[in-house]
């Protein structure tokens with residue numbers, strides 16, 4: 001694979017006394033959508049948080065665009081061009097939708113063209129632009145969380161289960177926005193349990209089990225092979 005945007009080599013992370021990531025290796029090809037898959041509790045969220053520096057890797061390498069991310073403090077990792085959408089969304093309930101969005105644009109005011117694109121992708125955010133984010137529905141908060149990570153153009157987006165608990169129409173809106181990001185040449189590492197979304201968006205897949213990567217390959221190969229899905233994840237993906 002030539003010139004990946006992100007490379008993890010033998011990454012180990014402890015949480016308290018637990019050895020959670022036990023040598024994680026994979027690459028995220030530039031301009032593609034890479035699905036990070038696996039059963040509950042295998043270390044997907046911990047992997048994203050380790051890349052962002054919210055957990056500290058105790059050994060291994062995390063190379064972003066050729067530079068060693070482990071040398072950068074957490075705030076600098078975002079400024080280096082990585083957008084992160086955490087599973088818990090990280091919305092500020094007392095701030096308005098606009099104020100939350102402005103916080104996502106770390107290098108200055110929200111670019112008007114960017115705002116126009118985001119409001120076209122997520123129209124509900126325009127409707128509630130001046131409302132407190134705490135009043136949004138669960139699905140709207142998820143849209144805000146994603147839109148905030150996109151408030152600025154980033155090279156790489158790490159997104160943790162964006163469609164969890166969402167109604168089908170909102171899932172389609174979310175999937176379209178991610179497809180547009182990819183069309184703009186951006187790279188995405190996506191944790192996603194929804195089979196249809198994973199199949200529709202993923203170029204490649206990385207499957208984890210017990211703190212390690214147990215399979216990497218084309219998403220289409222995994223999506224078409226139920227035996228492989230059962231071997232890797234214990235269930236075929238339709239059953240998730």
Ligand SMILES: Nc1ncnc2c1ncn2[C@@H]1O[C@H](COP(=O)(O)OP(=O)(O)OP(=O)(O)O)[C@@H](O)[C@H]1O
Nearest residue numbers: 015016018020038039040041042043044045046047
């Ligand atoms: N703050 C924490 N303290 C202790 N253990 C934790 C903490 N966060 C995660 N873990 C443990 O680390 C392991 C990996 O968790 P992680 O959230 O990375 O899994 P996951 O693959 O993202 O799971 P899911 O699909 O359920 O979100 C789990 O066993 C979890 O219990």
